[in-house]
Amino acid sequence: MTVLQIRLNDNLSLKDPQSTELGEKIIRHSIPLIDQLGFEGFTFKKLSVKMESTEASIYRYFENKHRLLVYLISWYWAWLDYRIEYDTHHLADPLQKLDQALRLITEKKIQDNSFPDVDEEALARIVVAESDKIYLTKQVDEDNKEGLFRGYKSLCKNIARFVKEVNPEYPFPHALVSTALETANQQIFFAEHLPSLTEMSEVDDPYKRNYEFIRSIIFNAINREG
Amino acid sequence: MTVLQIRLNDNLSLKDPQSTELGEKIIRHSIPLIDQLGFEGFTFKKLSVKMESTEASIYRYFENKHRLLVYLISWYWAWLDYRIEYDTHHLADPLQKLDQALRLITEKKIQDNSFPDVDEEALARIVVAESDKIYLTKQVDEDNKEGLFRGYKSLCKNIARFVKEVNPEYPFPHALVSTALETANQQIFFAEHLPSLTEMSEVDDPYKRNYEFIRSIIFNAINREG
DNA sequence: AAATCGTTGATAGTATTACTATCAATTATC
DNA sequence: GATAATTGATAGTAATACTATCAACGATTT
Numbered sequence: 001m002t003v004l005q006i007r008l009n010d011n012l013s014l015k016d017p018q019s020t021e022l023g024e025k026i027i028r029h030s031i032p033l034i035d036q037l038g039f040e041g042f043t044f045k046k047l048s049v050k051m052e053s054t055e056a057s058i059y060r061y062f063e064n065k066h067r068l069l070v071y072l073i074s075w076y077w078a079w080l081d082y083r084i085e086y087d088t089h090h091l092a093d094p095l096q097k098l099d100q101a102l103r104l105i106t107e108k109k110i111q112d113n114s115f116p117d118v119d120e121e122a123l124a125r126i127v128v129a130e131s132d133k134i135y136l137t138k139q140v141d142e143d144n145k146e147g148l149f150r151g152y153k154s155l156c157k158n159i160a161r162f163v164k165e166v167n168p169e170y171p172f173p174h175a176l177v178s179t180a181l182e183t184a185n186q187q188i189f190f191a192e193h194l195p196s197l198t199e200m201s202e203v204d205d206p207y208k209r210n211y212e213f214i215r216s217i218i219f220n221a222i223n224r225e226g
Numbered sequence: 227m228t229v230l231q232i233r234l235n236d237n238l239s240l241k242d243p244q245s246t247e248l249g250e251k252i253i254r255h256s257i258p259l260i261d262q263l264g265f266e267g268f269t270f271k272k273l274s275v276k277m278e279s280t281e282a283s284i285y286r287y288f289e290n291k292h293r294l295l296v297y298l299i300s301w302y303w304a305w306l307d308y309r310i311e312y313d314t315h316h317l318a319d320p321l322q323k324l325d326q327a328l329r330l331i332t333e334k335k336i337q338d339n340s341f342p343d344v345d346e347e348a349l350a351r352i353v354v355a356e357s358d359k360i361y362l363t364k365q366v367d368e369d370n371k372e373g374l375f376r377g378y379k380s381l382c383k384n385i386a387r388f389v390k391e392v393n394p395e396y397p398f399p400h401a402l403v404s405t406a407l408e409t410a411n412q413q414i415f416f417a418e419h420l421p422s423l424t425e426m427s428e429v430d431d432p433y434k435r436n437y438e439f440i441r442s443i444i445f446n447a448i449n450r451e452g
Numbered sequence: 453a454a455a456t457c458g459t460t461g462a463t464a465g466t467a468t469t470a471c472t473a474t475c476a477a478t479t480a481t482c
Numbered sequence: 483g484a485t486a487a488t489t490g491a492t493a494g495t496a497a498t499a500c501t502a503t504c505a506a507c508g509a510t511t512t
Binding site for chain 2 (some may be wrong): 037038041052082129130132133134135137140141144150152153156157171172173174175176178179182183185186189190192193196197198200201213216217220221
Binding site (some may be wrong): 043045055064 | 498
């Protein structure tokens with residue numbers, strides 16, 4: 001098995017958690033804990049108890065719990081970005097590339113053995129429930145200046161490139177893709193918790209339904225214009 | 227001028243803030259304060275100082291600050307719902323009704339003199355930045371059982387009805403409308419803070435652009451199917 | 453082998469938050 | 483004029499989100 005590492009912006013952490021045992025322990029334990037407690041209920045104190053270390057030690061890696069969340073979500077986006085690249089570069093038809101990207105965005109995530117410290121299934125649940133919180137803050141502009149959202153932007157840009165290849169005249173490629181990315185998670189959340197807001201809940205495989213929904217929106221939007 | 231009142235679910239507050247002076251003071255002062263500080267920075271202590279009352283008094287109206295936020299956002303949705311009803315009931319063509327609804331959802335909100343205690347402009351900014359937080363919590367299912375999200379669901383259902391009238395065969399009316407509602411706010415946020423995720427930022431009137439974007443998505447989605 | 457450096461653990465401390473409780477003063481209602 | 487409800491004033495508490503200090507330990511350098 002290849003030893004891969006997802007490379008992230010240095011500003012996300014004070015010290016690269018992927019470089020030490022303790023750092024990896026933080027990643028390994030924070031994912032199931034945030035998944036269980038929700039981000040509001042999660043604290044560094046609880047994490048330190050779970051991983052048998054101390055609050056002070058965790059603060060040496062992450063300025064605060066918000067930064068840790070941004071780190072985890074950024075990891076997820078970079079991971080997705082990499083998988084899309086990996087699964088589309090052999091395709092010639094941009095429409096097929098776009099379709100494959102939408103498939104990967106919407107599919108139910110399962111464990112990726114290349115990254116044993118990350119429980120991707122739990123992380124995907126965190127992304128559904130918490131990802132918007134990383135930028136819906138008063139410090140969004142400062143955080144953005146530090147490059148904390150580069151992963152999400154890169155993912156958006158890469159898929160938008162497929163859209164442009166399919167139809168160079170379409171006027172909203174980035175808006176369309178950011179909408180697709182947000183909707184992919186939102187509708188899954190609605191299906192589980194607010195089912196009257198969606199049709200995804202009516203069927204045994206909401207992920208497949210969601211893919212069909214988003215695919216139809218995107219393809220119709222692109223083909224009609226230009 | 228008619229004296230109107232937006233009727234909301236009783237569970238949103240311990241005591242109806244629209245029924246007393248103090249209650250209206252809470253509404254009047256909390257909107258600009260949350261707008262300024264963001265929901266995380268906002269506290270009942272700060273609000274009590276601003277409105278020259280006490281924390282204890284505020285707690286007699288709202289169980290906690292989360293409930294107050296849900297109350298304000300619910301008010302906004304009910305207000306929008308009412309305005310859509312008001313501005314579409316005279317139209318015969320469902321396509322025109324839908325179009326008018328999308329216009330109202332996406333347009334820049336200005337002061338509505340029917341409700342002097344509510345600064346709709348500030349409230350609209352709160353909705354953009356904070357509305358997702360009212361359901362992205364661990365207590366979403368309990369809150370939902372209490373009916374706290376009825377306003378949003380009703381709005382979604384009413385617009386979805388227009389979609390169904392336009393094309394009864396379209397398989398995702400609610401998902402489409404909830405996507406439109408979320409996107410309406412999201413793209414405005416992106417335009418201001420993460421402009422590389424959208425094209426709305428490139429133009430002098432992002433609201434109009436956003437309307438065109440969402441309109442084209444919705445209409446193309448509906449017309450292609452069925 | 454000794455000195456030094458960096459990492460972690462252990463402990464303590466602080467301001468703020470998110471409440472809850474109590475009681476007196478005031479106001480509205482019967 | 484009595485009484486009930488509302489508000490204000492004050493106090494208190496557990497938890498949170500940190501910051502600071504210092505000792506212990508292992509690895510690296512000289």
